[in-house]
Amino acid sequence: MIRITRLTDYGIVLLSRFAGAExxxxxxxxxxxxxxxxxxxxxxxxxxxxxxxxxxxxxRGTQGGYSLARPPEEVTVSDVIGALEGPIALTDCSGEADGTCDIELTCPVRTNWQRITDAIREALEAIPLTEMTVSFPFHAGTDGDPDPAVAPATPGRPTTGAALGGGGEA
Amino acid sequence: MIRITRLTDYGIVLLSRFAGAExxxxxxxxxxxxxxxxxxxxxxxxxxxxxxxxxxxxxRGTQGGYSLARPPEEVTVSDVIGALEGPIALTDCSGEADGTCDIELTCPVRTNWQRITDAIREALEAIPLTEMTVSFPFHAGTDGDPDPAVAPATPGRPTTGAALGGGGEA
DNA sequence: CCTATACAGGACCATACAGGTTCTGTATTG
DNA sequence: CAATACAGAACCTGTATGGTCCTGTATAGG
Known part of the structure; x- marks a missing residue:
């Protein structure tokens, strides 16, 4: 349902850990x-x-582990998604593969999906890891209040939302 | 991989048929x-x-069938996705359901996913069915040229792309 | 030199879900 | 009354996500 896989979700969480460390x-x-x-x-x-x-x-070896290959500002959400689940494509036909879809020839909406996909791709490319690390205070999870932590948050960097939402808020 | 299901894709194709008819x-x-x-x-x-x-x-009955319940301008891509695959949510925690994710409490990126999801949701809500119906001329499908039909298209209504891309184009 | 640590890279399995079919029922037209 | 066409549910199946395990290999330290 327009979702990323849990592996990707975890991947971003793990990487944000690096962004938080020195x-x-x-x-x-x-x-x-x-x-x-x-x-x-x-x-x-x-x-x-x-x-x-x-x-x-x-x-490798004792005291081994992993470290970021690039500064966190240069790693984007799109990079992580691309690494863990391949290129972003909402539909079969919005990727690079042609002929995967049976009705490709009679499909009147193909080009539009590609435009939408491109737009989402660009938006995700605009969100660096450092942007995801910002820790907002959030409620204890007993699903009491749906919004409070979400909407009013936005401390000083509405970059994430702005990249996608534009002036929207429709 | 951030994709909609084929059912939804088909759904939009089918609905666009109504938008094309009288x-x-x-x-x-x-x-x-x-x-x-x-x-x-x-x-x-x-x-x-x-x-x-x-x-x-x-x-029902002979000569029966289906007709649009609303004018095509008032049906959005988001509506179709919502009908066929439930609410839009990139991650488990960006929907209304709480507690689905094991690491919810320690998850530093949860709020950000919700913002991103909201943004995409709003963007898709801004695209009416009539917008998807615009038929661009497209090549015969023998996967000869990857782009030609895609990029230069954009006849006169960059609305779709603009809704998401904002000023970005990053 | 030897051992413990930790990554590399597979193969592998299980559950879930998308995609699709079929069947029975009901309403409407002629 | 018969044919058409939607309503709705049950059902089957292929695929891939999510997750585990096992066998190598390199490095640090005693």
Whole structure:
């Protein structure tokens, strides 16, 4: 339902941990797992994938672990999604693959999906990791108040919302 | 991978058929199926769901079929997605459901996902059915040229792209 | 030199869900 | 009364996400 996979979600959480630590810090899979609550094997899998994608650098041996390959400001949400689940495409036909869709020839809405997809892609590319790290105070989770933590938050950087919403707020 | 389901894709194609026909036209599942290439049972299933969601009105008996419940300008892409696959939510925690995510309490990026999701939601709400109907000329599909039909299109209404991209284009 | 640590890279399994079909029922037209 | 067409539910199946495990290999430290 227009959703990212949980692996990606976890991936961003893990990476934001690096963004929160000091520049160049080396964190092991074990540490990250216990700190975030993500199961160790899964954590390991995600970190390995991110390393292969060039977002992290690995260090073997005792005292080994992972460190960011680039400064956190240069890693975007789009990068993480791309690394963990391939290129962003809302529909089969909005990616680079042609001919995947049966009705491609008679489809009147194809081009529009591509435009929408491109727009979302660009928007996600505009959100760096540092932007996701901003910790708002949030309620205890007993689903008491739906909004309070969401809407009024926006301390000083509405960048994230602005990138997508534009003047919208419709 | 941030994608909508094929059912939703088909749903929009089917609905755009109504938008193309004259106001209040009654089209049967059989007609729509043969015109769009979407298998009949699937077409039927989608139309039934859309009817239940209040987007279409059904007419039984001989000469029966479906007609739009609202003028096409008032039906948005977001409506269709909502009808066919529930509320838009990139992550478990960006919807209304709380407690679905194991690491919710320690998750530093939750609020941000909600902002991003809201933004995408609003963007999709801004795209009416009539906007998707605009038929661009497109190539024959033998995956010869990847772009030509895509980029230069944009005849006179960049509304779709503008709604999301804002001033970005980053 | 030897051992423990920690990443590398697979293979592997299980559950869930999307995609699609079929069947029975009901209403409307002629 | 018969044919058409929607209503709705049950059902099947292929795929892929989410997650585990196992075998290597490199590094640090005793």
């Amino acid at each position: 520049q160049g810090a080396v964190l092991s899979a074990r540490e990250l797992s216990s700190e975030t609550g993500v199961p160790l094997p899964t954590t390991s899998k995600i970190l390995k994938t991110l390393t292969r994608a060039g977002l992290l650098t690995s260090h | 106001q209040g036209a009654v089209l049967s599942a059989r007609e729509l199926s043969s015109e769009t290439g979407v298998p009949l049972p699937t077409t039927s299933k989608i139309l039934k769901t859309l009817t239940r969601a209040g987007l279409l009105t059904s007419h």
